[in-house]
Amino acid sequence: MNPINLTLVVLFVISAFVTGIWLSSILKIQFFPKFADISNIFDLIFDAEEKSEKIKYIILLSTYLLSPVIVAVAFFTGFEPAGEYSCRQYKYFLDYSVQGILKKKFIDRENHSFKTLVLLNGKGEVIDREIDFYFPAVYDLIEKGDTVIKAAKSNEMTVKKKGKVQRFASRNLCTEE
Incomplete structure (x- = not known):
């Protein structure tokens, strides 16, 4: 795996983990938010009166939902095909x-x-x-x-x-x- 993709994977795994913990504390649930808890996050976004609070919840939700996708893409595109690796070694x-x-x-x-x-x-x-x-x-x-x-x-x-x-x-x- 190339170093850039590896760095992205590590950063977004940490980001998803931290965001999950943060959302769990906001929603006052014991474990990471499940799919059913996502509707509660949308309620928080719509019920928030301050714009900065809405933005915070939107960023948290986006990070939580997009991190696994970014991790998967970075992980699976970071590997060099075997033929290219063999050619480089040659x-x-x-x-x-x-x-x-x-x-x-x-x-x-x-x-x-x-x-x-x-x-x-x-x-x-x-x-x-x-x-x-x-x-x-x-x-x-x-x-x-x-x-x-x-x-x-x-x-x-x-x-x-x-x-x-x-x-x-x-x-x-x-x-x-």
Whole structure:
């Protein structure tokens, strides 16, 4: 859910809750106003002599009735469709680069059973969990000592093993490309 919609949902849930409590105290009822109590609120609006009091009751009633609608709309429109999310993640992956010699590979049971590679590059160890998702064949193919190269802005992975060079193309998760 995007942050704006999440903020709207939280604010309007709080607003509905506070308005419900306020209306309950005005109507002198024990729980939140039910549909039958709405007519009592209209009576308060029509019976109020001061304009400011009428406006207060109208705002309270409007907030109480519209908050659930706004919450539902904000909640259900705030989710990014799965295809768009996958495409966005794929574009981040294209920017990603990794290069190193495989030190070890393992399935990280504590981290969602990700197939994990530990690569040595000139600066130390690099832990990679992205390769298997975009290049499923690579994990089973590579062995300790193989060189793995994935350049930024490229959808290809190169694996060098004992004099052989193999290239793998990643799955494209963007439908428009």
